[in-house]
Amino acid sequence: MDMFVVRGGRPLRGRVTVSGAKNAALPIMAAALVANGTTVLRGIPDLVDVTTLSSVLRSLGMNVERKADGALVLTTSDDQRCLADYELVRRMRASVCVLGPLLGRRGRACVSLPGGCNIGHRPIDLHLKGLRALGAQITIDRGYVFARADRLVGADIYLGGSFGSTVTGTCNVLCAAIFAEGVTTISAAACEPEVVDLGRFLNAMGARIEGLGTPHLRIEGGHELNAVEHTIIPDRIEAATLMIAGAMAGGRLQVDGLDPSHLSAVIDALRTMGVGIEITGRTATVVAPERLRSLDITALPYPGIPTDVQAQFTALLSMAEGISVVTDKIFPDRFMHIPELMRMGANVRREGASSIIGGIGTLTGACVMASDLRASAALLLAALAADGESVIRRVYHLDRGYEQLEQKLNQVGADIVRVDDLPETMPVSLQLSDEELRPLAIDSSDSPPPPKFLKRPTKSAPVT
Numbered sequence: 001m002d003m004f005v006v007r008g009g010r011p012l013r014g015r016v017t018v019s020g021a022k023n024a025a026l027p028i029m030a031a032a033l034v035a036n037g038t039t040v041l042r043g044i045p046d047l048v049d050v051t052t053l054s055s056v057l058r059s060l061g062m063n064v065e066r067k068a069d070g071a072l073v074l075t076t077s078d079d080q081r082c083l084a085d086y087e088l089v090r091r092m093r094a095s096v097c098v099l100g101p102l103l104g105r106r107g108r109a110c111v112s113l114p115g116g117c118n119i120g121h122r123p124i125d126l127h128l129k130g131l132r133a134l135g136a137q138i139t140i141d142r143g144y145v146f147a148r149a150d151r152l153v154g155a156d157i158y159l160g161g162s163f164g165s166t167v168t169g170t171c172n173v174l175c176a177a178i179f180a181e182g183v184t185t186i187s188a189a190a191c192e193p194e195v196v197d198l199g200r201f202l203n204a205m206g207a208r209i210e211g212l213g214t215p216h217l218r219i220e221g222g223h224e225l226n227a228v229e230h231t232i233i234p235d236r237i238e239a240a241t242l243m244i245a246g247a248m249a250g251g252r253l254q255v256d257g258l259d260p261s262h263l264s265a266v267i268d269a270l271r272t273m274g275v276g277i278e279i280t281g282r283t284a285t286v287v288a289p290e291r292l293r294s295l296d297i298t299a300l301p302y303p304g305i306p307t308d309v310q311a312q313f314t315a316l317l318s319m320a321e322g323i324s325v326v327t328d329k330i331f332p333d334r335f336m337h338i339p340e341l342m343r344m345g346a347n348v349r350r351e352g353a354s355s356i357i358g359g360i361g362t363l364t365g366a367c368v369m370a371s372d373l374r375a376s377a378a379l380l381l382a383a384l385a386a387d388g389e390s391v392i393r394r395v396y397h398l399d400r401g402y403e404q405l406e407q408k409l410n411q412v413g414a415d416i417v418r419v420d421d422l423p424e425t426m427p428v429s430l431q432l433s434d435e436e437l438r439p440l441a442i443d444s445s446d447s448p449p450p451p452k453f454l455k456r457p458t459k460s461a462p463v464t
């Protein structure tokens with residue numbers, strides 16, 4: 001396991017480029033299962049989640065290869081395997097995206113239920129409801145979803161749930177509906193750009209899907225599907241994370257290769273806080289203000305503020321002047337980052353699905369623990385902006401979903417060093433000097449043991 005040692009307080013200046021969208025890449029890779037022939041995908045980021053899904057697809061008989069030019073090449077076979085095993089699915093929930101393609105293409109699917117998740121309860125009942133409406137027989141047995149359909153038939157499906165639409169659920173139902181006889185309509189479909197990207201990919205193959213980007217989809221099933229080349233959209237969550245990094249760390253950061261039309265809510269929120277944002281084509285130039293203003297934000301389905309940047313906004317707002325309220329309507333329990341941000345001085349109180357933040361201006365470096373992908377991004381941003389040195393443990397969460405984030409940030413002035421983590425039983429804590437302890441009236445002999453990271457070792461020189 002790796003951890004980051006971050007020396008904070010360095011402004012970010014220069015250009016960074018956004019990678020392809022993880023959340024578009026995963027359902028599109030899974031959807032390659034439905035094509036005849038060889039699919040070529042460009043802009044697929046090099047991430048642990050992509051490697052995991054590649055393993056799932058190989059276990060289903062697909063050939064998956066990364067070419068020297070970065071393209072991911074996926075070739076279908078006559079293989080009829082339909083088991084997505086728990087060992088792989090438990091590593092990444094998005095493996096469930098193979099359910100619809102397998103059912104549509106092979107008439108059967110046996111996919112492990114993903115299980116628990118650090119950002120809250122994440123059922124797949126809406127996925128199953130949509131597939132059942134198309135005629136699939138579905139049972140849950142020994143932790144697996146068994147789905148079978150000799151024939152799928154078009155239906156009118158309402159896919160809304162208590163927390164809005166479902167992104168991967170819409171993807172699964174779309175991938176099955178393109179095989180259904182007749183017409184399927186989906187109401188309350190997810191409108192996220194990643195669903196639109198999947199729809200465009202399927203349409204390029206020969207599917208007939210109308211209404212992409214709206215909550216009402218119409219699918220005419222039964223058309224032949226031939227493999228195509230496709231380029232994945234830019235990652236709007238990575239783009240937002242980088243923009244917030246620029247706003248927190250200070251300086252002037254150019255974020256290249258994004259699609260500003262996917263980021264309206266994020267750009268509006270940042271501007272309202274006083275952050276200078278200039279959009280030119282596919283570049284956003286972020287200029288950090290002297291002082292950040294507080295703001296109330298709510299994470300909502302697209303085009304609202306994405307839940308996947310809620311934690312990063314919480315880190316940013318903890319530095320703003322005044323009181324802010326951050327509410328998450330999609331994952332109302334997604335607040336594992338709060339106690340860790342509080343270790344860095346943030347003044348945050350949780351109230352149900354909201355956090356109430358009293359801005360404190362400056363955060364301080366500390367040892368913190370990442371709990372999930374976006375929480376780790378929030379902690380990294382806080383560490384970049386904080387006074388002093390921070391250690392972020394369990395950064396494997398970050399590696400699941402951000403391509404070379406520390407390299408990108410280091411290129412624009414950050415100081416992030418990746419080191420081998422210590423066994424978790426060993427303390428990684430701050431050493432306080434006698435001078436620092438004096439006002440606290442604590443005897444220095446009581447101070448925590450010296451931190452192992454003070455030597456700032458690199459990967460090639462692991463901590464001993």
Ligand code: UD1
Nearest residue numbers: 023094121122123124125126127161163165166167168330
């Ligand atoms: C996707 C994204 C994830 C993002 C999330 C919300 C991918 C690979 N992941 O996850 O990064 O945070 O959208 O934008 O694209 N729900 C149900 N029943 C269901 C399905 C979902 O109640 O059958 C609920 C969930 O618990 C949640 C809400 O609906 O409260 C939205 O979930 P959903 O859109 O399905 O999230 P994912 O597709 O898993």
